[in-house]
Amino acid sequence: MNIIPSAREMASLLASLSNLLCQNQLISPDSKNCLDRASTQLIKLSSSRTWEYAIKPSAPIKFVPTSDKKLGKIIPHVYLDVAVEPPKRNDLPLFKRLDTKIEIFDLAGHLQSRWHIDLANRKEDGTYQDGPIFHLQSGGHKPLANRKEELKISRPRWAMPPMELILTCEMILANFYPAQWKTIRTEKRWLKLIQAAQSMCYLTYYQQIHECLFKSQPLIPRQQSESILTALWAKK
Numbered sequence: 754m755n756i757i758p759s760a761r762e763m764a765s766l767l768a769s770l771s772n773l774l775c776q777n778q779l780i781s782p783d784s785k786n787c788l789d790r791a792s793t794q795l796i797k798l799s800s801s802r803t804w805e806y807a808i809k810p811s812a813p814i815k816f817v818p819t820s821d822k823k824l825g826k827i828i829p830h831v832y833l834d835v836a837v838e839p840p841k842r843n844d845l846p847l848f849k850r851l852d853t854k855i856e857i858f859d860l861a862g863h864l865q866s867r868w869h870i871d872l873a874n875r876k877e878d879g880t881y882q883d884g885p886i887f888h889l890q891s892g893g894h895k896p897l898a899n900r901k902e903e904l905k906i907s908r909p910r911w912a913m914p915p916m917e918l919i920l921t922c923e924m925i926l927a928n929f930y931p932a933q934w935k936t937i938r939t940e941k942r943w944l945k946l947i948q949a950a951q952s953m954c955y956l957t958y959y960q961q962i963h964e965c966l967f968k969s970q971p972l973i974p975r976q977q978s979e980s981i982l983t984a985l986w987a988k989k
Contacts, residue, residue: 756952757837757847760798766949767792767806769942777933779926783816805836808918810854818860819929827865829925830856835917837953846886846915846957848872853871853921867892870916873987881987882912887958912985914958919950961985 758766771788774780780788791806798804808814813832821827836850850872857866870889873881888910916924928935937943965984968975 757802757839758949758953759800759802760795760804761800762949763804763806763931764792765827766919766944766946768824770922770946773940773943773946774922777937779816779930779933781815781817783812784816785964787812803838805834805850807834808832813854813856814918815930816925824865826860827929828858828860829929830854830858831918831919831921833921833924834895840957841955844958846872847953848915851887851915851917853916853918854927855921870913870921872915873910878960884908884987885982885985886987887913887915887985889913911981915954916960917950917954919946920954923947923950 764922767788771785771792774788775782775785775876787808791808794806801984803904808831810832813830816831817827818826819979831854833853834850835848835852837847838849840847848916852871853869855868855870856864857868859865868889868891871887873884875881890908890910923934923938929931961982961984965979965981966975
């Protein structure tokens, strides 16, 4: 089974995500347009399994205001840059680029939190930045933003499976819109989106963890030559 959907298939998935979120009044019409533009961009690549798309930070997906105990109301934003290609080996990630940003604003427009889930940056010499190959990190720099407003400490980088747009939206719904999520999460059209996204993001990642823990037969522990964190650490 090819875990990378074709560009046309991915376009259809994004269109379904756009319609589902909008129909359930979870995103603004402008945000639906952002998703639809990304879908149109992918359609042009047809059956290719090497594709990319971006939701720009200047035009993020904006969810509708939701309640927060401390701030009253908050508005989650999401933007990302993703590129995939068939890997040369089964143990390699299919992502060439993955930079998923989640920002939380109050109603006055003040940034309250920023998180990103991404692929470690590759340096000019071909090595990666220090940390897990895929990681969750707080803070970080927003393009064209005031660097003085950033958090001063960007570590630790937590080992985290890759998470593209569909899985990111699921996480936002589960955390900030639990009532709507409990309704949506059993719908067949939603589960179709989740299955495709999990296949892209999780299969290789958890296969790597499984091979670190077990021998060829399941549930027979392997003598540890390295920790899981070492296995997930970015290497050249």
